[in-house]
Amino acid sequence: MCAKRRIQVITMGCSKNLVDSERLMYQLSASGFEVLHEDTPGKVSAVVINTCGFIGDAKEESIDMILRCVEAKKAGKIDQVIVMGCLSERYKKDLQKEIPEVDEYFGVTDLQSLVRRLGAEYCSEHLARRIQTTPSHYAYLKIAEGCDRSCAFCAIPGIRGKYQSVFPSDILNEAGMLVESGVKELLLIAQDLTYYGKDLENRAMLPELVESLSQINGIHWIRLHYGYPAGFPSDLLRVMRENEKVCKYLDLPFQHISSKVLKAMHRNIDQDKTLELIQQIREEVPGIVLRTTLLTGFPGETEKDFQLLEDFVHKVRFERLGVFAYSHEENTYAGDHYRDNVPAIEKQRRVDRIMEIQQEISLEHNESMIGSVIETLIDREEGEFWYGRTPFDSPEVDNEVLISKKIAPNLSVGQFYSVKITGASDFELEGQPV
Numbered sequence: 001m002c003a004k005r006r007i008q009v010i011t012m013g014c015s016k017n018l019v020d021s022e023r024l025m026y027q028l029s030a031s032g033f034e035v036l037h038e039d040t041p042g043k044v045s046a047v048v049i050n051t052c053g054f055i056g057d058a059k060e061e062s063i064d065m066i067l068r069c070v071e072a073k074k075a076g077k078i079d080q081v082i083v084m085g086c087l088s089e090r091y092k093k094d095l096q097k098e099i100p101e102v103d104e105y106f107g108v109t110d111l112q113s114l115v116r117r118l119g120a121e122y123c124s125e126h127l128a129r130r131i132q133t134t135p136s137h138y139a140y141l142k143i144a145e146g147c148d149r150s151c152a153f154c155a156i157p158g159i160r161g162k163y164q165s166v167f168p169s170d171i172l173n174e175a176g177m178l179v180e181s182g183v184k185e186l187l188l189i190a191q192d193l194t195y196y197g198k199d200l201e202n203r204a205m206l207p208e209l210v211e212s213l214s215q216i217n218g219i220h221w222i223r224l225h226y227g228y229p230a231g232f233p234s235d236l237l238r239v240m241r242e243n244e245k246v247c248k249y250l251d252l253p254f255q256h257i258s259s260k261v262l263k264a265m266h267r268n269i270d271q272d273k274t275l276e277l278i279q280q281i282r283e284e285v286p287g288i289v290l291r292t293t294l295l296t297g298f299p300g301e302t303e304k305d306f307q308l309l310e311d312f313v314h315k316v317r318f319e320r321l322g323v324f325a326y327s328h329e330e331n332t333y334a335g336d337h338y339r340d341n342v343p344a345i346e347k348q349r350r351v352d353r354i355m356e357i358q359q360e361i362s363l364e365h366n367e368s369m370i371g372s373v374i375e376t377l378i379d380r381e382e383g384e385f386w387y388g389r390t391p392f393d394s395p396e397v398d399n400e401v402l403i404s405k406k407i408a409p410n411l412s413v414g415q416f417y418s419v420k421i422t423g424a425s426d427f428e429l430e431g432q433p434v
Contacts, residue, residue: 006044007118008036010069011133012062013052015140015189015225017085021050022130024084024111029131031120037133039065046080046103046118047072051087053159055327062087063099070101082106084114086159090331108160128174135379137414138185138221138395139178143171143209147191148199149228151255152266152333153298153326156191163192165200168209172216179218184414185377186213187223187394194227194236204233214245220416221377223394225251229277230268237284247391248285251320253293257312258305261298266333271308278316289392291320294354297347298326299338306350313357319365320398323354359426366399366424373434376401376419378411386411388419390429401429408433 007028011021025035036044047069051062062085069081080103088095089107096105106114115122132139147156148163175186188210190196197205213222222245224236229252240246256262259270269277282288294309313321325347328340376388379395386403393399401419403411411417411433423430 005046005119006034006036008038008044008047009050010039010047010065011037011050012065013050013054013058013086015187016142016191017050017052018133019130019140019142019189020085020108020111021048022133023127024048024050024114025131025133026126026129027111027115027122028118028120030123030126030129031115033118033120035131037131043077044079046082047078048082048084048114048118051083051085053085053087053090054155055324055329057327059087066095066099066102070099073101082114082117084108084110089159090155128170128177130178132178132181132183134395135414136182137377137379138187139183140189141171141175141178141186142166142189143193143196143206144190148195149192150266150333152264152338153295153329155329155332158331160191163195163199165196165198165205167200168205168212171209172212175213175216175219179216182414184218184416185221185223186219187225188213189225191226192228193224194231194233204231204235206233207235207239210236210239210246211243214243219245221245221247221391223247223249225394227252229254229274232277234280234284237281240288241285248288249291249392249394250281250285250288251291251394252281255293255295256298256301256305256309258301258308261301261305264300264334264338265295265298275316289319290316291322291394291398292318294321294323295326296323296350296354297342297344299328299334299341301326301342309350310353310357313354313361317361317365318358319362319392321354321358321361322397323351323358325351363424363426366426366429369421369429370424371421373418373420374401374431375416376403376431377416378403378413380413381405381411386413388417388431399427399429401431403431403433 009021011018028035052058072078084106088105092105112122145164146160146162329335374390378388380387388401417433419431420434421431
């Protein structure tokens, strides 16, 4: 009897890429392949690298992984190296020239061709099915592809194309299958979550989609990632306030606060409207936790602009915050029209300064939680601890709650517990079940 062909899928970049990898893995598994999802090349028939092509650091990481797999191929550990995803979509001709040892390159919409290239049968009826690479109790649910925004720093519209909402019925069908497999938390993702539905019915359909998802038996938490400040659908706040299944957590990247910089970024919002939106969100959804992303060193960002950003972080006190140094990208408006005039060392200094401020804010927020009892989902066990998350924390990027096994030896991964917070540090909490 012939052994199954082993195919390894390696995912670089964001959770949206992860969903693409999971769909590919199901297609291959349905054809009888043994499929692995690891980031260390092993002895396999083929490695498929799902790449990120968004910013400089991410591109370098993807290229480094391709080169590692090429070396493994030369050593006889891998028969074929296949590259897919954003980097391949964006730089296919350059990559073919620079790394010809790769057997074939595929873009972001080439799933059918890729599946067949690997010798598997492509089944369109399986498009909603995935092999989860996350813990079985939570999953990312991608509700749209592409983006219609024109942010000056972003290459995604050129890579992923125009915004395409997934039909509500298809989303609900996929969510239902995820629940059947044990998922209790859905993390809704898209390049622009709050634009959902405008290409279908010329209106914001996210509020009603979230309400429909909440009616699925078995869903306990729904979490919202990657909204857009301009044109924010206010009715979503009502849903978040009234629906117990929707986490009081919103990921809303603001990028900056200087009106001058926001205008140069083509964000379609200014300082006053940004502050008004934040005030509205916090007034209409008491207790909400806001996560944002900021960008430092954008072309033309002066020390005065950066001081406004510092003051913004001090004033608003985001519960969760990430910050990146600007990356000058070709085929973006900024890359084609602006001069990258903030030195790299200064960009990084500004990143470090924002994170220094945020570290203090995060510690104060966490310390304020000591003594409170919060519903906590256990994600994993590791060493002497259980690691869980509150409704205010997303996987990978936010706080974790550490619970000692000496205190609570009999917890279960994927279950919810009432946990009293007993300790706090900058980006971690400690607790015990009550």
